[in-house]
Amino acid sequence: MKYAAKDLANAIGAVIERDASVEVTGVAAPERASSGDLIFVDSVKHIARAEASAAKCIVLPPGLTVGGKTVLRAENAKVAFAKAAALLREPSIIANGIHPTAVIAPLAKIAPSASIGPYAVVGEDARIGQHTQIGAHCIVGAGSWIGDDCRIHPRVTLYANMRIGNRVEIHAGAVVGADGFGYAYGEGRHWKFPQVGIVEIGDDVEIGANTTIDRGALDDTRIADGVKVDNLVHVGHNVQIGAHTVIAAQTGISGSSVLGHHVIVGGQVGIADHCTLEDNSIAGAQAGIPTGKTIRSGQVVWGTPARPLDRFKEQYVWFARLPELGARIKKLEGELEAKLGKS
Numbered sequence: 430m431k432y433a434a435k436d437l438a439n440a441i442g443a444v445i446e447r448d449a450s451v452e453v454t455g456v457a458a459p460e461r462a463s464s465g466d467l468i469f470v471d472s473v474k475h476i477a478r479a480e481a482s483a484a485k486c487i488v489l490p491p492g493l494t495v496g497g498k499t500v501l502r503a504e505n506a507k508v509a510f511a512k513a514a515a516l517l518r519e520p521s522i523i524a525n526g527i528h529p530t531a532v533i534a535p536l537a538k539i540a541p542s543a544s545i546g547p548y549a550v551v552g553e554d555a556r557i558g559q560h561t562q563i564g565a566h567c568i569v570g571a572g573s574w575i576g577d578d579c580r581i582h583p584r585v586t587l588y589a590n591m592r593i594g595n596r597v598e599i600h601a602g603a604v605v606g607a608d609g610f611g612y613a614y615g616e617g618r619h620w621k622f623p624q625v626g627i628v629e630i631g632d633d634v635e636i637g638a639n640t641t642i643d644r645g646a647l648d649d650t651r652i653a654d655g656v657k658v659d660n661l662v663h664v665g666h667n668v669q670i671g672a673h674t675v676i677a678a679q680t681g682i683s684g685s686s687v688l689g690h691h692v693i694v695g696g697q698v699g700i701a702d703h704c705t706l707e708d709n710s711i712a713g714a715q716a717g718i719p720t721g722k723t724i725r726s727g728q729v730v731w732g733t734p735a736r737p738l739d740r741f742k743e744q745y746v747w748f749a750r751l752p753e754l755g756a757r758i759k760k761l762e763g764e765l766e767a768k769l770g771k772s
Contacts, residue, residue, distance in 0.1 A: 430454070430517050434486050434499045437467070441512040443488065443501035451485050451499045456514045459484065467517065469510035470495070488513065523562035523580055524549075534571070552589065570606065576632070588644065594632040594654070602639040605630070609643040609650075609666025609684055622646055624666060631655070637662060637678065646684070653690070671708065689726070699733075713738065 432440070435449035454465040459475070459482035462468050469488035470479045479487055479495045486499045490506040503509035524546035527533070531545040534553040544562045545551065551563070552571030561579040563569065570589035575581070580598040587593070588606025599605070611622035626645020631653045636642070637660035644650060645667045652664070655673040663681045664670070671690035676682075680694050683702040688694070692706050695714035700706070704718050707726040712718060717733030724730055731741040 430519065432516065434501065437486075437513055437516065438501045440516055441501070441503065441509045443503040443509050446500040446502055448485075448499045453486050453513075453517065455517055456510065457484070467501075467510070467513055469506050471506040520580065523564045523582060525562075528565075537569075540577075546583065558595065564601070582638075590627050591644075592627060592629045594630055594634065596632055597630055597634045597636070599636040600638040600640075600660070603636050604641045605636070606644045607641060609646055611646050611666060611684065626650065626667065628652070631672070634658075640664075643668075643684075659696075665702070677714070683720075 431452055431454050433449065434451040434453055435445050437453055438445040452465060453467045457466040457468060459468045459478040462482050462484035464483050464485050466484045467486050467488065468479060468482055468484040470476060470493065471490050473493060476493065476495060486501065487495055488501045488503055488506045488510045489495060490504065491502065501509065524544035527545045528547045530547045531549045533539065533545065533551045536553045537551045538556045540557060540559040542560045543557045546563055546565040548565055549563050549567045551557065551569045554572045555569045556574045557563065558575055558577035558579065560577055561575055563581045564583035564585065566584045567581055568586045569575065570587050570591065572590040573587045575593040576595035576597065578596045579593060582599060582601040584602050585599050586604045591606045606628050608624035611624060612619040613622050624644055624646050626647060626649040628642050628644050628650045633655045634652055635657045637658055639660055640658055640662045642650060642664040643666040648667050650664065650666060650668050652670045653672040656670050657675045659676060659678040661679050662676055665682055665684040667685040668682050669687045671688055671692065673690055674688050674692040676694040677696040679697045682700045685702055686700050686704040688706045689708035691709045693711045695712060695716065697715045698712045700718045701720040703721050705723045706712060707724060709727045710724045711729040712724065712735060713731035716731055716735040718724065718735045722735065729738040730736060731738050
């Protein structure tokens with residue numbers, strides 16, 4: 430795609446400075462940019478990189494100046510740059526048309542503009558919306574519904590009766606709808622508890638590669654609009670995730686936990702069953718949240734077991750001093766024993 434700098438600024442809500450007629454054709458890091466690429470910096474420490482770049486156009490926040498370039502001034506330069514990238518970059522093609530090797534059940538309903546890649550399988554009564562692309566070797570289970578403008582990358586598996594909204598992107602190897610890990614113990618063995626719910630995924634959700642989202646047990650697993658889930662995340666049965674929450678890689682969320690809207694979960698966080706992370710709360714990387722714990726709205730927690738960040742940092746300082754304190758105690762004990770021996 431090609432934009433004049435003025436038109437691009439209008440599209441992303443930025444204010445143009447200097448030459449508004451400069452043509453912008455792509456985005457890049459300052460060091461890799463050509464003259465037609467758009468770049469951005471949001472910190473004074475990166476100004477030298479920007480000034481040395483071949484790019485003619487840059488997104489800047491208030492207060493920063495770069496000489497010799499057309500500026501798109503925006504309050505949040507990174508967000509403005511992301512919006513520009515969405516306009517300038519054509520997404521890669523996952524599938525184009527219906528591949529002859531695709532296996533599509535007779536009662537499946539495929540929109541005329543949808544595309545199905547090689548060796549994909551679409552089950553009975555499945556529905557695939559307009560402009561949705563289904564990648565090679567995907568499986569869309571019977572009765573599953575996928576909305577419009579979705580991008581389902583290769584080897585994604587959707588079990589039967591899943592519900593996927595519009596503009597959803599699911600990356601390679603993800604599995605949506607496997608049975609949850611639910612068992613009842615009795616008579617000396619584990620009895621499988623029914624896993625008969627579904628997974629509902631809202632609009633504008635992105636699911637990372639090799640992530641797994643379990644179907645509900647008696648209720649459903651629900652992921653609301655705008656949620657972003659990284660690679661290698663596990664979402665257990667009956668979990669509820671609120672709108673615009675983000676979850677980093679290798680996090681595990683156990684069954685029946687509830688995450689509010691705009692929650693931030695760092696990498697490798699472990700959330701036990703029946704936990705609640707209220708709206709706008711933050712769980713730092715590798716935090717461990719025990720069963721039934723509630724993290725209050727706006728609270729930031731860290732560590733295992735998870736505790737408020739200020740408390741965690743105070744305790745961590747003492748943990749770091751344990752060898753020093755141990756040596757001091759040992760020395761004091763030695764001195765005390767020496768005194769007692771003399772007496």
